[in-house]
Amino acid sequence: MDSSTDTRRHFLFRLGIAINAVAVVLFARPIIGYLLSPARRFTWLDWIPLGPLTDYPENQTRLAAYENPFKKKWDGETAKIPCWVRRLTGKQFQVFAINCTHLGCPVRWFAESGLFMCPCHGGAFYSDGRHASGPPPRALYQYKYKVEADKLWIYAGELPTLGHPEV
Amino acid sequence: MNERLTRLGRWFDARLQLGEAIASVAEHPVPRSSASWWYVFGSATLVVFVLQVVTGICLATVYTPAADRAWDSLIYLNYSQPLGWYLRALHGWGSNFMVALMIIHMIQVFLFGAYKYPRELTWVAGCVLLLCTLGMAFTGQVLRFDQNAYWGLGIGASMAGRAPIVGSKIVALMLGGPIIAADTLSRFFALHVFVIPAILMGFVGLHLFLVLRLGINDWPMPGRIVSRSTYRRQYEELVRADGEPFVPYAAQKDIVFAGLIILSLLVVAAIAGPIGPNGPPDPTIIQTVPRPDFFFLWLFSVFALLPPWTETVLMLTGPVLALGLLFALPFISGTGEKSWRRRPFSVVIVILVVTTIGSLTWLGTFSPWSPHMNAWSAVPTPIEYVKGRAPLELQGALLVQSKQCRNCHALGGRGGMRGPALDRTATRLTRSQMVRQILQGGGNMPAYGSNLSPAEVNAIVAFLATMHPPGQPPARNSARPAIPASSN
Numbered sequence: 001m002d003s004s005t006d007t008r009r010h011f012l013f014r015l016g017i018a019i020n021a022v023a024v025v026l027f028a029r030p031i032i033g034y035l036l037s038p039a040r041r042f043t044w045l046d047w048i049p050l051g052p053l054t055d056y057p058e059n060q061t062r063l064a065a066y067e068n069p070f071k072k073k074w075d076g077e078t079a080k081i082p083c084w085v086r087r088l089t090g091k092q093f094q095v096f097a098i099n100c101t102h103l104g105c106p107v108r109w110f111a112e113s114g115l116f117m118c119p120c121h122g123g124a125f126y127s128d129g130r131h132a133s134g135p136p137p138r139a140l141y142q143y144k145y146k147v148e149a150d151k152l153w154i155y156a157g158e159l160p161t162l163g164h165p166e167v
Numbered sequence: 168m169n170e171r172l173t174r175l176g177r178w179f180d181a182r183l184q185l186g187e188a189i190a191s192v193a194e195h196p197v198p199r200s201s202a203s204w205w206y207v208f209g210s211a212t213l214v215v216f217v218l219q220v221v222t223g224i225c226l227a228t229v230y231t232p233a234a235d236r237a238w239d240s241l242i243y244l245n246y247s248q249p250l251g252w253y254l255r256a257l258h259g260w261g262s263n264f265m266v267a268l269m270i271i272h273m274i275q276v277f278l279f280g281a282y283k284y285p286r287e288l289t290w291v292a293g294c295v296l297l298l299c300t301l302g303m304a305f306t307g308q309v310l311r312f313d314q315n316a317y318w319g320l321g322i323g324a325s326m327a328g329r330a331p332i333v334g335s336k337i338v339a340l341m342l343g344g345p346i347i348a349a350d351t352l353s354r355f356f357a358l359h360v361f362v363i364p365a366i367l368m369g370f371v372g373l374h375l376f377l378v379l380r381l382g383i384n385d386w387p388m389p390g391r392i393v394s395r396s397t398y399r400r401q402y403e404e405l406v407r408a409d410g411e412p413f414v415p416y417a418a419q420k421d422i423v424f425a426g427l428i429i430l431s432l433l434v435v436a437a438i439a440g441p442i443g444p445n446g447p448p449d450p451t452i453i454q455t456v457p458r459p460d461f462f463f464l465w466l467f468s469v470f471a472l473l474p475p476w477t478e479t480v481l482m483l484t485g486p487v488l489a490l491g492l493l494f495a496l497p498f499i500s501g502t503g504e505k506s507w508r509r510r511p512f513s514v515v516i517v518i519l520v521v522t523t524i525g526s527l528t529w530l531g532t533f534s535p536w537s538p539h540m541n542a543w544s545a546v547p548t549p550i551e552y553v554k555g556r557a558p559l560e561l562q563g564a565l566l567v568q569s570k571q572c573r574n575c576h577a578l579g580g581r582g583g584m585r586g587p588a589l590d591r592t593a594t595r596l597t598r599s600q601m602v603r604q605i606l607q608g609g610g611n612m613p614a615y616g617s618n619l620s621p622a623e624v625n626a627i628v629a630f631l632a633t634m635h636p637p638g639q640p641p642a643r644n645s646a647r648p649a650i651p652a653s654s655n
Contacts, residue, residue, distance in 0.1 A: 080450060134536075162329045
């Protein structure tokens, strides 16, 4: 075999590798972009109505539920998100996320003892959300709220975690 | 007839060229000593994995991986689809069988020193298989899209969310969005059905290939030291001098054991039935007590019992350290003694790990750290504690119920175990200590100062002061002179 075909074959082989390297990069770009897309948006928050003020008597804490503002048609029941609404007086509220700050289990309100208790690892919080006992590292997460048109609104849409508590 | 079959076989083999390869695998010599009942767990794990693939494919023909339909399709499988309940039971219990067999196999390999030279990478491949199997167990638990699945995802996200800086990004990637919803289920479906099984099959192939090429581990003899320069030659000599063909000599025990495992899986699944689902994945139903599946209960216990200040650090570094050690094992002790009789430290490690995980699992089954959410309204006060009591004391007994004290404190063996049982409180605390404990809390008890009136505290303490056995006097302040018990 003379050296010119040998060189040509090597050239073709190198060209093949180069073309495929470019192809792999171009192919990987949309795959990675597609898979990472949930992490690209920084916040998923929107103002959501929680119902008329009359639903929330003063000095009481009640369970409320809102619809995920970014829900899909096939979310089913998971589109409903619960939260605890504590009305102090007038337009003064505290709206707590349902998730325990320890590992996210749903806390339950006990009006008689004035405590939120978690069924998973025994975390407890006072009526104003402060940590009372157990492993949770901080107070209950609170949603931003506003009162508009005689309705209570909260700024929500994300699962609150320690890495992203500013719901 | 026989001759015709032989000719047919030859016809196919001339075209498939598989006969020689299969024969060389079946007839490859193994050390006589390794044809032991101790060596059957790996093949049994593989057999159960094959069953999982079969039952999994069957379930996929009915199961609907959409958040609004998944739970309904599970209920349909359980109650309407002919034999759906049994296939779900086989798949669910099969997963338990597979994890259990794999762990036994791993302990055997560890104690027999089978991970040592030249089988280091066989061990590493096995560790990948362990991770994949646990990954299948967790993702499978998510596909059983019920309350436990929903809040289990919340727990996973809350752990990931503790990672510094990238925590919220990891949560978004894990959930496929900002919150547990349709995309979460879809991506766990993709993991459970495509991604992890593909990795699993690849590594099963590698693991088996290595076992065939490097030879099955010889029975560890105390004093037979593994050295990189001599081991291969010694093994070859051993196989030549004292080897037997794999089939049927060693394979017969594998076949018998695998058959027994399949039969017991069939029986267990028929008796115990399908696992779940429990309530629908509706997060607004908060009357739920989320628990992970059996093999993750020990982790659930760890997070209840760790000192809170260590949690974030351990959640983030613990798995890395534990997995790092597991993968590095054959490179830390790749040579030397194989026999567990000469490796007391390894035996101690196995005993420690097994008893630790075992007792944490046992604790997880009744989670003494969790309040009993319904104890205050559902569990009565024992009659002997209210018999012949004064009105104020009875008022206190009532408050112990209605203020949810029983959610954390047991009376007569019933109620929460978060705090100490109250049956003998008066022998441990004086009245003023009780008042202080109730008002200010402490030692993991919330402070009730703002939720109890002085009269209520007074009544509760009056009741608790009666909580001592008849023959045993209540606690008293030793700084004061003893006074007759009648003043109690």
